[in-house]
Amino acid sequence: MSASTIQLTPSAHTMTSVTTPDSMGQLLARFPELTTTVPKEFVHRAAVAEVLLTGWARRDDERFGVTAQWPRCHSYFTQVDGHHDPLIVAETIRQIGALLAHTEFDVPLDQKFLMWDLRLTVVPEHLKVSGAPANIDIDVTCVEVRRRGPALAKLRYETVLRRDGQVVATGGASYTCASPQAYERLRRNRPHSDRPPLALTAPVPPQHVGRTSPTDVVLSPIGEENCWQLRADTRHPVLFDHPQDHIPGMVLIEAARQAAHLLLGRESVLPVTMVSEFSRYAELDAPCLIRAEALPAEGNAPVSVLVTGEQEGEPVFSTTVLVDPVGRRLG
Structure with missing residues (x-):
């Protein structure tokens, strides 16, 4: 055809x-x-x-x-x-x-x-x-x-x-x-390019990040306050819609949202503004640490959280998340 x-x-x-x-073109032309x-x-x-x-x-x-x-x-x-x-x-x-x-x-x-x-x-x-x-x-x-x-x-x-x-x-x-x-030249010359992806780590409780399924959680606890390890499930049908040789930016943005959720300890978090900057690829074969800190806010202004990602001592991305100040806390 x-x-x-x-x-x-x-x-x-x-x-x-x-x-x-041709048949689709004719159909769309008619309707x-x-x-x-x-x-x-x-x-x-x-x-x-x-x-x-x-x-x-x-x-x-x-x-x-x-x-x-x-x-x-x-x-x-x-x-x-x-x-x-x-x-x-x-x-x-x-x-x-x-x-x-x-x-x-x-x-x-x-x-x-x-x-x-x-x-x-x-x-x-x-x-x-x-x-x-x-x-x-x-x-x-x-x-x-x-x-x-x-x-x-x-x-x-x-x-x-x-x-x-x-x-x-x-x-x-x-x-x-x-x-x-x-x-190909850029990716071939990266350190440890022959290492396999990390084994999948245990998620934080899904209800703590506004999720119902553990498979949708992208953070793992590491026993450090306001710091988690990025959890990249390459089998996820949306976050990894197709095979990748690195962690997609949308996964990092979701990690920022979930980190803000954990820091604020709320039942629900509605980001009203998110500003993300990416400085290098997040690799699949090394731990990526996600840290969150609250930024100063006044009155009823949106709560602001700075989330950063670091891998092998190098910054990967940063996201500032402004959250609607209204929301019930967990527990």
Whole structure:
């Protein structure tokens, strides 16, 4: 069956520019209001079920419109006190960067992406789960586009996410691109590259980090106050959607959220802002220590927690988590 590239006129929640079989192209042309996900390869997912984006359209050289849909119930991005999980915002922002790279900046699908930072702020009253999935309209502005010859070398972008016309979140991210050859050289020269991944360690109690299943816990106790070992279960179907030679950034962001949960000792924690910076790869074959400390806050201001990751004496990442000050404590 031959394939054709189609471009549909954007509707309220459907913007599509994808390569599909002729029969699918004809179907979408007949029913332009239909919503589909973008191809999973464009957002670096192996499972179609983990694709959050539903379409995109170019507005000019620097601005794009993207659409997404958040389910009411997700296997990992679970509700927090009736709100959509703020980390589904983080994953949406991450997927946007990959999508635009491949579809609008001509980055081949075999290129490697190195994420340097990811930021988000949510508006809790607009983040509440309703009686239907949340359709999200996203304004994307590319504030830095750096090329190496004709090839994209770095992209920094900012996003505004709206639901029913109201801002539900803002955020942004930046990453650099590397060819398969450059990435192989980078990874081959790392110390101890021949070591196997660490054995899976025991999790902290899931209810202490807002989880119901031990398999969703990414921290292990080590007997030190406000310090834990990162627990990377490479069999996890969401956090490790496909094989990786390092610990993904989304796992580190989740570790920051869980560390803030443990530090605050609450039944539930709703992050309203998360600012993450990544300084090096987190390797699978060495312990990664996660530390959390409370930062000064005044009055009813959000509680601020600084979470850092360290591996073999070197910093890996840092995340500042601002948490809604309201919440019952455990016990």
